[in-house]
Amino acid sequence: MKFAWAAKMSSVQDWGEEVEDGAIYNVTLKRVQIQQAANKGARWLGVENDRLPPGHTVSQLETCKIRSIRAGTQQRLAETLLTAFADNDLTYTSIFLYTYRTFASTETVLKLLFARYERVGDSEGASDSRGNVRNALASVLRAWLDQCPEDFQEPPSYPSLRRVLEFLQRALPGSEPLRKAQTLLEQLQAQHSAELEAEGGFHGNTPFCLGEEEEVEIELQEDFLSFEADLVAEQLTYMDSALFKKVIPHQCLGSIWSQRDRKQRKKQAAPTIRATVTQFNAVTACVVSTVLHRRRLRPHQRARVIQGWIDIAQECRIRKNFSSLRAIISALQSNPLYRLKKAWACVHKDSIQTFEELSDIFSDHNNHLTSRELLMREGTSKFASLESCAKELQKRTHKRLQLQKDMGAMQGTIPYLGTFLTDLTMLDTALPDLVEGGLINFEKRRREFEVIAQIKLLQSACNSYCLTPDPAFLRWFKSQPQYSEEERY
């Protein structure tokens, strides 16, 4: 509603292009009331600055010139960090920070920024201008340390972070960014030594790991059906949310995740994404192995296990855990299980209906429109909005939702990451890296950021989950055999 209003009140006018040495700008004029309409990425991030209380309308129209860089050299793009705000390109810093690894290293960007600062001092001499650049640089560094601390994870000597520290100590002693940088260095060092102590360190490519303190001896032959559906869903959500929160958004970018760059292929790229995928595959494998289990399981016994998983899927839906939900659904749809006609014939018709409703969420019709819309609608809402046709289920779902509301337990959202990865792969394929004159196509990065911003928003919503691990279940889950392809038949 708010966006529609803002869009209606502002009239955008293309003012054309400004071409400079090593940079091309798009210039637009906007007639705005109070503020400009935020673009999609900013909207998702909640960057739009509605400082005025609702109902307090100032009908003042202003023309605001927005100068946004469309393409440029490495140097120009880095230096734009210092000027974008003044040009009313308010999301530039975020877009740059989340996408620059596709065209420059952390080291290079820092070098260019500091060089720019030094140049101002040398040539222009005006203390005023130097002060401006210093302030702009300070706010860029603050944003950087806040939003992408992982960029500075360069053990054991942390060269980039030391460079930042050295600059801040010299230019802005006692400032907030300096304190931030110092804290970050301590954190990274502590984290690193903890990892060294933990044998082998964290490879990031393993599914969820149990903490060391939970060395409880548990009978491993626990039966799947002895776990309550809501417990299983909660534990899956516990694992998924921990992994999703760790996802470093820029690792989802098409050129990074798909390892388009040949030089990058040797390294295990995108460990945080791999961890999510591994967990997804482990859930799928767990569904398959519990249903197939012993070879002589009777159809009605298999049907009970299938029903169990459908219940769990529904519980994942209530928790807005679309990752495990999709993993379970796709496992049940997979050929090894799908072909168990006799077992499916024994599954209760209410369960079948639920299964079909849940499957519909992931229909590929219209490029997964259903799941996208659902994610948009529920992404940051407190609870899932469920409408089910299956009577019995409806009752149970309502009861569960009511219970959640009574307890004030808000739900986060865990998306199925694959849709974002495909979107970003397609964007990467469709848009060129370089445009005329070999300039870096920053317009491409703006488009990619729209997807990244959605991931970031969901990650922050993910903090709403309030979940506690259940060692018995987690241990059982980890002990599940992963069937080989042949054994599934």
Add this chain to the structure above:
Amino acid sequence: MEAIWIYQFRLIVIGDSTVGKSCLLRRFTEGKFTDISDPTVGVDFFARLVEIEPGKRIKLQLWDTAGQERFRSITRSYYRNSVGGLLVFDLTNRRSFEHLKDWLEEAKMHVQPFQIVFLLVGHKCDLVQLRQVSREEAEKVALAFGMKYIETSAKGTVNVEESFTLLTRDIYERVKRGEINIQEDWEGVKSGFVPNVVHSSEEAVKPGRRCPC
């Protein structure tokens, strides 16, 4: 208005994640007869019409799971509902060639009880200097797999069109010969708009009722 087509074929493109599947699809679909535009990504990828004989058009529904290759159950779920596939490897990457057998095995396993018609595609043939797989070798493998073979390049737009048409034609012939049938719970092949079908079936029933008197 939607274009008229006689059949819809669902196709998949499989192969290692770095072989350039998306590029191939993109080249094939960009700006040509696309009738589905995706508002989310703003990229047309998913459908195209191909004229197989004058006046006879086939709608290709193309499934691209690029970026999701490692979510095993997701990519597998696409096999069952596809009638054809491009099995793609990168001519400059020997490993992607060696993995073909794995891709094929996986496809066969997950396509049951249906079958998929494959075309073997050696991609990036423009990079002559970097080539690691010879045409002869690839043709031999294609023969062993029982597939046709074609070499493509999205960069130079070499054989992109041809590869999809070749596969489409192959499937079309099999449908005509009755080797592949339209089935209710299968998305692989669907028949298109054929006007007056509803009426003719009703009319066919009527005469029979009159008989007994």
